Amino acid sequence: MERDPLFLFAGIHFNRKKFAGDFARFRDNKERIDLVENSSLLETSAVEREEATVPAKKRKRKAVSASGTVEGFSVFKSSKSAPTSVVELKETDEDGHLKGRKEMYRQMERDAILRKKHNVHVSGSNVPSPLQDFAELRTRFKCKSYLLRNIAELGFKEPTPIQRQAIPVLLSGRECFACAPTGSGKTLAFVCPMLMKLKHASKEGIRAVILCPTKELAAQTTRECRKLARGNKFRIKLMTKALVTNPDLSKLRCDILISTPLRLRLAIKNRKMNLSRVEYLVLDESDKLFELGLVKQIDFVVKACSNPSIVRSLFSATLPDYVEELARTIMHDAIRVIVGIRLLNRLNKSWSLLGVKKGSFLHCVRVLLSKERAKELYGELALDNIRASVIHSDLSQVQRENAVDDFRAGKTWVLIATDVIARGMDFKGVNCVINYDFPDSAAAYIHRIGRSGRAGRSGEAITFYTEDDIPYLRNIANVMTASGCEVPSWIMALTKTKWKKHRPKRESISTKPKDEIA
Numbered sequence: 001m002e003r004d005p006l007f008l009f010a011g012i013h014f015n016r017k018k019f020a021g022d023f024a025r026f027r028d029n030k031e032r033i034d035l036v037e038n039s040s041l042l043e044t045s046a047v048e049r050e051e052a053t054v055p056a057k058k059r060k061r062k063a064v065s066a067s068g069t070v071e072g073f074s075v076f077k078s079s080k081s082a083p084t085s086v087v088e089l090k091e092t093d094e095d096g097h098l099k100g101r102k103e104m105y106r107q108m109e110r111d112a113i114l115r116k117k118h119n120v121h122v123s124g125s126n127v128p129s130p131l132q133d134f135a136e137l138r139t140r141f142k143c144k145s146y147l148l149r150n151i152a153e154l155g156f157k158e159p160t161p162i163q164r165q166a167i168p169v170l171l172s173g174r175e176c177f178a179c180a181p182t183g184s185g186k187t188l189a190f191v192c193p194m195l196m197k198l199k200h201a202s203k204e205g206i207r208a209v210i211l212c213p214t215k216e217l218a219a220q221t222t223r224e225c226r227k228l229a230r231g232n233k234f235r236i237k238l239m240t241k242a243l244v245t246n247p248d249l250s251k252l253r254c255d256i257l258i259s260t261p262l263r264l265r266l267a268i269k270n271r272k273m274n275l276s277r278v279e280y281l282v283l284d285e286s287d288k289l290f291e292l293g294l295v296k297q298i299d300f301v302v303k304a305c306s307n308p309s310i311v312r313s314l315f316s317a318t319l320p321d322y323v324e325e326l327a328r329t330i331m332h333d334a335i336r337v338i339v340g341i342r343l344l345n346r347l348n349k350s351w352s353l354l355g356v357k358k359g360s361f362l363h364c365v366r367v368l369l370s371k372e373r374a375k376e377l378y379g380e381l382a383l384d385n386i387r388a389s390v391i392h393s394d395l396s397q398v399q400r401e402n403a404v405d406d407f408r409a410g411k412t413w414v415l416i417a418t419d420v421i422a423r424g425m426d427f428k429g430v431n432c433v434i435n436y437d438f439p440d441s442a443a444a445y446i447h448r449i450g451r452s453g454r455a456g457r458s459g460e461a462i463t464f465y466t467e468d469d470i471p472y473l474r475n476i477a478n479v480m481t482a483s484g485c486e487v488p489s490w491i492m493a494l495t496k497t498k499w500k501k502h503r504p505k506r507e508s509i510s511t512k513p514k515d516e517i518a
């Protein structure tokens, strides 16, 4: 029996004798691959500088099916790219460009050191070099001064790790799925390359779409885009309820559209909104968007964005395997960028677990729970004259907006909310999150507590649990220990339980004695 048999895709056996010549060539190439892969510093295969300077349009991808039509998810099959850097290495070698090759290795080494320093992990072919600083946006990518000025005015001195890597990836016209901790600046990581790619306002129709799972997050993202686009004449529109029912929506003049998937689907279906010119599509909080219920709407929007040279990206703080697999089916030759450890949050938080008796009432600064309990808790805090606002899905859009605005403006000090605002919302002053009700998944936990301690600030998270929640404590404890927090040994000794449908019946929140309520 042959040692070390070679297998091609789908388990087809490679006949070494018959293809001896090819095999010799392959082995030569393989040694080079090993050289790249085994080097401890060279995390990725990359010929990055050159790649980064090639305009995206020149490298149009074949996102069109054989019949020439674009069909959403099914068309954008994952491409297991050949290690192009290695091929390029070989070509360079054959051409005798020893100097170029050496410089390329040096560059790869510098990139790997920078990634290591910022805990950035990448996979994919030809990954562009990470940014050293924001100034590189101008020197490497010819960024216009208005954008650099806006970034400086916002007080951003250095790119965050996700910005360092995701921006060059997207500017190189590569699709990307990015996973970085809550509060680590993912918004700028996709807005900055979008503004640079679009260059200036145009009358061509909608050229960029950002999808967010909630209206609040869509509104916040619109605000952030406008801040960054100041000084340019981009038309940036939020898909509001009024807009979606506007009969003239198909004539909407806008460069960048930010929407929830449902509203955008309605606009395409009922108002014939044309997205065929969209060059840039972002799915923010992508794992939420890929959840059952939303995935059909996403598919609909992806199909409507039929421009073959579109660049799509997925961003989230949590990227479960099934989302990545699903994402791979819609992405073409995507680069994966992960900051820190997947599914884990930052270390700049102090997290604690607090056992409480069922039905007990505790004053707290900020909570996230079911809408009935949110209402009850709000009522209790109001009785104590605590300045609180509440936000849940039973409120009108205006009421929800007012609750968020009051909290931002400091008119209220406590925001009581359901998972509606657990994702993406950026309240700069929040320093404590209380999980009044135990979360029902590790991802929910990570996003909830991510509302405090943002952009490198310190924050605190307290999670209450009752006896019903004890079997699930271990799941949260795992996230906590992996991030350096101490967890009592009795919790670590618990066996892991599947989270599915952990929604125990909670007693109503009330300080009034039960006979008084009756």
Ligand SMILES: Nc1ncnc2c1ncn2[C@@H]1O[C@H](COP(=O)(O)OP(=O)(O)OP(=O)(O)O)[C@@H](O)[C@H]1O
Residues within 6 Å of the ligand: 155, 156, 157, 158, 159, 160, 163, 180, 181, 182, 183, 184, 185, 186, 187, 188, 316, 317, 423, 424, 425, 426, 428, 450, 451, 454, 455
């Ligand atoms: N380079 C930077 N330097 C300092 N602060 C930054 C930088 N980039 C973004 N920020 C700030 O960091 C905060 C968090 O950013 P952002 O809301 O984009 O986080 P996020 O990663 O999208 O979080 P989430 O996963 O919760 O949605 C914001 O207040 C933003 O203004």
